[in-house]
Amino acid sequence: HQAAWDKARNGEDYEDLGVLTLMVKGTIHQLNLVGAEIWTRINGINTVEKIAAEIAELFDTDPKGIAEDVAAFIADGEKRGWVTLSEASGPDPRWTAR
Numbered sequence: 001h002q003a004a005w006d007k008a009r010n011g012e013d014y015e016d017l018g019v020l021t022l023m024v025k026g027t028i029h030q031l032n033l034v035g036a037e038i039w040t041r042i043n044g045i046n047t048v049e050k051i052a053a054e055i056a057e058l059f060d061t062d063p064k065g066i067a068e069d070v071a072a073f074i075a076d077g078e079k080r081g082w083v084t085l086s087e088a089s090g091p092d093p094r095w096t097a098r
Contacts, residue, residue, distance in 0.1 A: 004033040038073050
């Protein structure tokens with residue numbers, strides 16, 4: 001994880017480094033730095049928008065562009081059975097990943 005962050009900070013290629021390993025139904029999956037940062041924020045409370053804002057801040061990029069990537073990551077996770085999306089409750093319902 002730290003090696004990937006070091007490369008990212010130095011402007012080096014880090015996307016292919018696996019930094020988080022998931023084992024789901026006997027299958028091992030490696031997440032890169034961005035995937036790992038998204039994954040650690042999926043908690044049943046955070047909305048997709050909140051996760052995107054935090055990731056955008058970490059990587060110093062536009063939250064709107066990152067929101068699409070975060071939504072795609074979570075949608076893929078839902079297809080794989082890793083996460084379940086539900087509509088958030090409250091006055092401003094948005095989608096949350098859990």
